[in-house]
Amino acid sequence: MLLQNVRPVSKNHKGTDTVDIRIEEGVIKEIGSGLTLNKGEESHDFEGAYVSPGWMDMHIHLREPGFEHKETIKTGCAAAAFGGFTAVACMPNTKPATHTRDVVEYIIKKAESTPVDVHPIGCVTKDRAGKSIAEMGDMKDGGAVAFSDDGDPVYDSQVMRVALEYSSMLGVPIINHEEDLALSRPGHMNEGRVSTRLGLDGTPGIAEETMIARDILLAEYTGGHVHVAHISTAKGVDLVRQAKKQGVKVTTEVCPHHFDLTDEEIERQNFSTNYKMHPPLRTQADVDAMIEGLVDGTIDVICTDHAPHAIEEKEVEFIYAPNGILGLETAWSISNMRLLKTKKLNLNELVEKLCYNPRSILNLEELKIEEGAKANLTFFNTDEEWTYDVKNIRSKSKNSPYIDKKLEGRAVAIFNKGELVLNTLK
Template sequence: MLLKNVRPVSRDHDGKETLRIRIEDGMITALGKDLKAQKGEEVHDFGGAYISPGWMDMHVHLREPGFEHKETVETGCRAAAFGGFTAVACMPNTKPPTHTRDVVEFIRKKAEKLPVDVHPIGCVTKDRKGESIAEMADMAEGGAVAFSDDGDPVVDSQVMRVALEYSSMLGKPIINHEEDLKLSRPGHMNEGKVSTRLGLDGTPGIAEEVMIARDILLAEYTGGHVHVAHISTRKAVDLVRDAKKKGIKVTTEVCTHHFDLTDEEIEKTNFNTNFKMHPPLRTQDDVDAMIEGLVDGTIDVICTDHAPHAIEEKEVEFIYAPNGILGLGTAWPVTNMCLYQTKKLDLQQLMDKLVYNPRTILNLEHPEIAEGKKANLTVFNTDEEWTYDLKNVRSKSKNSPYLDKKLKGRALAIYNNGQLVINELK
């Protein structure tokens, strides 16, 4: 296979040079400006689009096993490929939870022939109940890349301490859903002016910040690695920034919707449940803080928290709707519009957030655009305008706040595991 007219963007390429890339048996065998198509070779001309090492989303929900009516490993990977991702790490709030090696291996088996690599995240505690540590070492041997009770925080500080000590021996992070439940429940959106006007119970930012502060202290005490999931408030970013300056092992991620949308969307859309997620959409000041954290390196990773729900689950009154939205299919255009088009980050800096940092945190090998390396690639542009409508939702569910929105920038294709997936709009 020969990929023509692509501009490589990576830590070694700045996207200014147009090259051709030859792939044979899933490996990159040649890069050059004047490579000639060989007899019988499949040729794809991408017309000057960018090409990078394959992107990774380290926070998705594939729902399988147990909630296949929302999403499956296969349909989730289909959505990931459409979004430009060649790898995902999936959260363990399945049924049964991913708290034993057999469930980890089940998920990996489901994904083994797909063009998207799936890396299961195991539970911190048995049944995600927060009471006793799950079989971490066994899950790690089965392929778990990190541990989390995502959807629920590890509330018990002693359990979190033991988890950090144990996971540090395995060289894997604890990814905590940062929420003090006593402060946050039964909140349905951000606590503030908008929730007051709408008469909805709110979740204050302090519920997130208190738990992050505790985890930072525990990480400092144990020497373990805490990864703060889906950060969303200015004070939370400040806490992580200060901890990093002290050399504490803390990393963090931000979802695309948290550096784009605010709680005002709920009022503007008359309680559209596709704007309900957890942590909730915050204020414009918090959005600005997410971007500042991305720019100065406090926030390591851009993710989606892709959380599919069936139509009948979301089409209810706002207070009864589950938290969560789709994210894989719109991650790149939102990132492009909020960060690249506004000149906040250049493409190489964005690749750190999408390619390298998630894999570094999870101790995974970095893909490279170089001869002799496995072909793990994402082809994308930054200027194409298109509409994300129901025809172009590749997930099994449809719960996106970006439905029928005009977007800019698109993932055109991925290549991974010997498979080329070209994303054509319908």
Template sequence: MSITPDILLQNVTPISRKHDGNEQLDIRIRSGSVVEIGKGLSSSEDKEVQDFEGAYLSPGWVDMHVHLREPGFEHKETIETGCKAAAFGGFTEVACMPNTNPPIHTRDVVEFIKKKGEKLPVEVHPIGCVSKDREGESIAEMGDMQDGGAVAFSDDGDPVSNAQLMRVALEYSSMLGVPIINHEEDLKLSRPGYMHEGKVSTRLGLDGTPGIAEEVMIARDLLLAEFTGGHIHVAHISTAKGVELVRRAKADGVNVTTEVCPHHFDLTDEEIENRDFDTNCKMHPPLRTAEDVEAMIEGLADGTIDVICTDHAPHAIQEKEVEFIYAPNGIIGLETAWGVSVRQLLKSGVLELEQLLEKLVYNPREILNLEIPEITEGTVANLTIFNTDQEWTFEERHVKSKSANSPYLETKMSGRAEAIYNKGQFVLNEI
């Protein structure tokens, strides 16, 4: 990372809603803003010049679902280390979930997080709690938190199980113009649930979480969103029936959006058996079946699923190196999201590059009401530079997070984020 208000980016191929990705250009940045775009710009007056021959340049990517752990769990991750992981993954903005200690349930905690991230090259957007102390009993001060910088509300890590509380939250959503993001899980149906309930869990003798535990809660929230007019955002969707429920609700005009994580459109519950109970394959929602994975891909292709996010969930080594049933749920994902997405969605022909970028650049910002950066002269530079063809292997030395709980270590990746530029800072990713 470097404080780089002035730089010349050479031989990049801009791709955005205004650029078709077919022309190689130079981009000159002064004091953090784009001042000139053209071919063969002179570099004689530029102190820093970076040549990105063959790379694309898009508006900066957003991950709208990460866990940065601070305050309270800094042994897993900090805002600074989480942002380093985000920059390596190509993200210039992240939205962090409120299951911290104290939780993000008051304006002062929102402002603390904003303050901690203000000098970093990755913009941090706090997501406030729906309920006070994340206890699911009484509504938090959502309006005050929004005034402090909260961009959405969620009790993620846990669902909002109380239907009346969710109704009130969605009514606030319609007034404040922000989404309610729910961790869709009926706890009575899902627990103890150490993996997906199915053939593999039966063979392994593990209690499983059935898909219906997610689907019942999605159905409830869709009905409440329809009733209140509020905006429900379905977090980390993972089941085929869940996708179909959202698809039907969208067709009926319900104010609903949803997201999916790369591991849920790539890996199945068979990984737990194949990897001999590797706890880096334990997350919630759990890895599900091949049919569910195919449904995630179909949902991305037809637009039912709006956003790709990571649910980046760091855990310390000692927390994951235990028996499978005792390990916490969650994996890191910021560093590998692009490589998995390119392999599964772009190289396979499921999505065109422009469609993939919609789910990383535009849709998350529209959902969270964030300003969409442009690649035009006179605008603040918020940029991701990336390729789609570089083959590389994700190794432990590439982990920028404070934790390394990833099922993708020693996995081949297709494409990578080469650099980001944001907030007057340039981060070049070396591999």
């Protein structure tokens, strides 16, 4: 296969040169300008689109096994491919929970037929109940890349301490959903001026920050690696920033909706449940802090927390709706508009957050664009205007605040597992 007129963006490329890439048997065979099409060779002209090593979303919910009415591994991977992701790491709040090796291996096996690499994240505790440590070593041997009870925090500090000690021996991170439940519930949105005006119970930022502070202290004490999931508050970012300066093994991630939208949208959108997620949308000051954290390197990764829900689950009163929104298919567009177009980050810095850092945190092989390397690639543009309407949603669910919104920049294809997937709009 010959992929023509692409502009590589990687650790060795700045997106300034236009080249052709020849792939044979899933390996990059040749890179050069004006390569000649060989007899019997398939070709595709990307008309100057950028190409980077394949992106990875290290925080999504595939829902299978147990909640296939929301999403399946097949539909979730289709959404990932449409969003430009060649790899995902899926959270363990399934049914049964991903707390044993057989569930880890089931997920990997089910994903083999998709063009996306799926890396399961195992539970920290058995059945995510927060009581006793799950079989971490066995799950890692089966393919788990990290451990988390996401959806709920590891609430017991002694359990979290033991988890960090075990995971440090295995060389993998604990990804914690940072929430002090006593402080946060029954909150339905960010606690503040807007929640007060709307009369809704709120979740204060301190509920997130106290758990981040605890986990930083535990990581420092144990020498373990804690990864702060879906960070959303300015003070939380500053806690991570200071801990990194002190040499604590802490990393973190942010979702596009948390550096794009504020809690004002809940009132503006007349209580649309597509704006209900957890952690909740915060204030403009928090949004600004997310961007600042991305710029100065405090925030390592852009992820989505892709959380599909069936239509009937979201079409209820705001306080009864489950938390979570889709994210895989719009992540690049939002990142492009809020970070690249505003000159907060350049292309290489964005690729670092979308490709290199998540793989590094999860101890996965670094991808390269060079002759002899495995062809694992994402093709994207920055200027195409398009509308994210229902007919273009590949996910099984439709719960996104960006439906019918005009977006800029799109992932146009991926190449992985020897397969080129073109993302044509319907």
